[in-house]
Amino acid sequence: MSQEEAAAKDGGGRRRQRNLRSPDVMEEIRQLVERHYRSELVEKAKEQGGILRAGRTTIRLARQFGFCYGVERAIDLAYAARKLFSDRRVYLLGEIIHNPEVNGQLKELGIEMLPTLLRNEDFARIRKEDVVILPAFGAEVKVNERLQQIGCQIVDTTCGDVMSVWKRVRQNSKEGVTTILHGKVGHEETRATASRAVGGGTGHYVVVYDLKEATLVANYIAYGGDANVFLQMFEGKTSKGFHPDRDLKKIGVANQTTMLKRETEEIQNLLRWAIQYRDGGSLANYRAFDTICGATQERQDALFELLKEPPDLMVVVGGYNSSNTTHLVEIAKEKVPTYFIRDSSRILSAERICHFDIGLKVEVEAEKWLPCGEVEIGITAGASCPNNLIEEVILRIFEVRGEGLSF
Ligand code: SF4
Numbered sequence: 001m002s003q004e005e006a007a008a009k010d011g012g013g014r015r016r017q018r019n020l021r022s023p024d025v026m027e028e029i030r031q032l033v034e035r036h037y038r039s040e041l042v043e044k045a046k047e048q049g050g051i052l053r054a055g056r057t058t059i060r061l062a063r064q065f066g067f068c069y070g071v072e073r074a075i076d077l078a079y080a081a082r083k084l085f086s087d088r089r090v091y092l093l094g095e096i097i098h099n100p101e102v103n104g105q106l107k108e109l110g111i112e113m114l115p116t117l118l119r120n121e122d123f124a125r126i127r128k129e130d131v132v133i134l135p136a137f138g139a140e141v142k143v144n145e146r147l148q149q150i151g152c153q154i155v156d157t158t159c160g161d162v163m164s165v166w167k168r169v170r171q172n173s174k175e176g177v178t179t180i181l182h183g184k185v186g187h188e189e190t191r192a193t194a195s196r197a198v199g200g201g202t203g204h205y206v207v208v209y210d211l212k213e214a215t216l217v218a219n220y221i222a223y224g225g226d227a228n229v230f231l232q233m234f235e236g237k238t239s240k241g242f243h244p245d246r247d248l249k250k251i252g253v254a255n256q257t258t259m260l261k262r263e264t265e266e267i268q269n270l271l272r273w274a275i276q277y278r279d280g281g282s283l284a285n286y287r288a289f290d291t292i293c294g295a296t297q298e299r300q301d302a303l304f305e306l307l308k309e310p311p312d313l314m315v316v317v318g319g320y321n322s323s324n325t326t327h328l329v330e331i332a333k334e335k336v337p338t339y340f341i342r343d344s345s346r347i348l349s350a351e352r353i354c355h356f357d358i359g360l361k362v363e364v365e366a367e368k369w370l371p372c373g374e375v376e377i378g379i380t381a382g383a384s385c386p387n388n389l390i391e392e393v394i395l396r397i398f399e400v401r402g403e404g405l406s407f
Contacts, residue, residue, distance in 0.1 A: 020080040020155065021073075029079040036105050037067070037075075037386035041394065052394060055403035058376045059394055060311055064302035066390060068295030068383035070159030071097050074136035081133055081155040082109045088153075090131040093118070093143065094188055096157065097136050097384040098322035100342060116188055118143060126150050138162050138192035161257050161293035162189055166196040168289045172252040173203025177287060178242075180217060180271060181207045182264050183256030185237050187323060190256045197254075198239050204247045207237040214267040218274035221248050251275065252287035258324035258383070260331070261292045261300055295383050296324045303328055303380050307335045311378035312371055314338040317393050318382035320356045320363075325382025329358050336378070339369060344392035350400040370401070 019025070042061075045052055050061035067075075078096050094116030095103045107113065111133065114122050126132060128151040134144075138158035147154055169179045179197040183190035185207045197205035208214045213234075220230055230244045253271055255264045268288045275286040307314075314332040318325030320342060332338040339355040341347065346354045346363075353369040356362070370377075377397060381390050398405045 020077050025080045025084060029083055033075060033079055037388050039387035039391035041391045042387040052405060054398055054405045056374045057398060057401045057403050060306060060376060060378050062302040062306045062380035064298045065381040066385050066387055070136050070161060071384050074157035077155055077157045078106055078133050081131055082111055085131045088129055088131050092133045093139055094135055098319040099384040100319055101386060101389055126152055128152055131155060134158060135188060137189035140192050140195040165193050165254055165257060165291040169193055169197040169254050170199055173197055173199025177250045177252040178247045179205040180251050180253045181205050182259055182267050183207055184209060184323060187256060204239040204242045206234055211263060211266055214270055218270045220244050221274040222277045250285040254289055254291050257291060257293035258296045259292060260327040261297055264292055299328060299383060300331060303331050306378050310336050311376040314378040315393060316340045316380055317390055318385040322382045322384050326358055328380055328382060343389050344396035347396045347400060
């Protein structure tokens with residue numbers, strides 16, 4: 001069965017295959033999806049070059065922001081599953097994407113969220129007749145296997161770009177190549193990818209979060225070191241039974257699709273250098289694939305472009321646990337004061353804003369965030385942020401500035 005097909009019972013109780021994204025199903029759910037997430041204001045603004053002006057306030061939107069194709073598809077599939085299996089319990093494994101608004105809407109539709117890390121008692125609740133939606137980040141191999149054993153209907157919304165990474169790391173495992181995975185160790189996508197990097201149990205991986213951790217791996221490859229110290233430093237970040245002396249002979253670099261492209265490239269260069277240094281200039285034991293997804297890259301590139309003529313400040317909209325959004329914040333912060341907010345409710349007034357500090361990992365309150373007089377504000381949003389939230393942020397900014405936007 002393809003990813004987008006699912007078994008459904010027709011009116012007579014007979015089982016038949018349905019394509020979840022078939023035109024008739026999509027027709028039924030389109031209005032609902034659009035009502036929840038569409039913004040006419042944002043669409044018009046995009047058509048007009050992304051600039052909105054009223055009085056002394058100018059907003060410049062990045063050329064690319066908001067929902068990506070993978071997220072749109074995952075949402076379509078989740079809504080379609082709810083519609084098609086209206087008489088069955090529908091569960092969602094963790095969050096469909098990292099946006100509280102979207103997950104909240106799915107809950108409203110009656111989709112029950114399971115914890116991301118399923119415990120035995122969670123599996124015990126799932127029955128054969130139930131439907132389980134897997135998120136856009138994918139799920140670990142062992143979770144898929146348990147669900148298949150239960151025999152429930154699985155609606156897999158894993159993004160194709162994530163599955164391309166899985167193909168690469170599976171190939172590594174078959175060829176005795178250890179995957180060095182640039183990603184966040186607890187992130188759903190990295191866990192799902194790492195579970196494929198071990199293949200049938202013979203492959204290995206090490207997860208590196210940033211350049212600092214990649215440097216530790218590169219130094220071990222180039223100069224050797226104390227294996228126990230290495231294993232302590234990477235506790236919980238390697239495959240079971242991994243040993244640096246044995247398993248760093250051949251490496252392949254891959255990444256969580258939503259990492260910072262610039263950092264991924266630096267990590268690739270560093271590890272390539274380490275292998276060349278150790279192997280007398282040969283790259284026979286090194287592989288790298290650019291697995292940053294197109295949507296992440298486009299949003300990062302669009303932000304760099306916007307920042308070429310820096311606005312007075314940036315507002316980044318999205319879920320605080322969203323990896324691609326966090327990287328947009330990192331990029332913007334280097335150039336201008338940046339406020340990361342999940343929605344318009346965080347703009348308390350023209351003087352005060354409650355925003356997420358990515359270093360402290362908590363919301364903090366800032367005063368005097370908006371300059372007086374003429375101001376230019378850049379706005380972008382992560383791939384999991386719907387346009388309706390961006391519209392609300394735009395309108396709120398004009399509201400607190402006391403300026404009515406006529407569009
Ligand atoms: S951010 Fe990239 S990998 Fe993630 S869902 Fe969107 S297109 Fe797919």
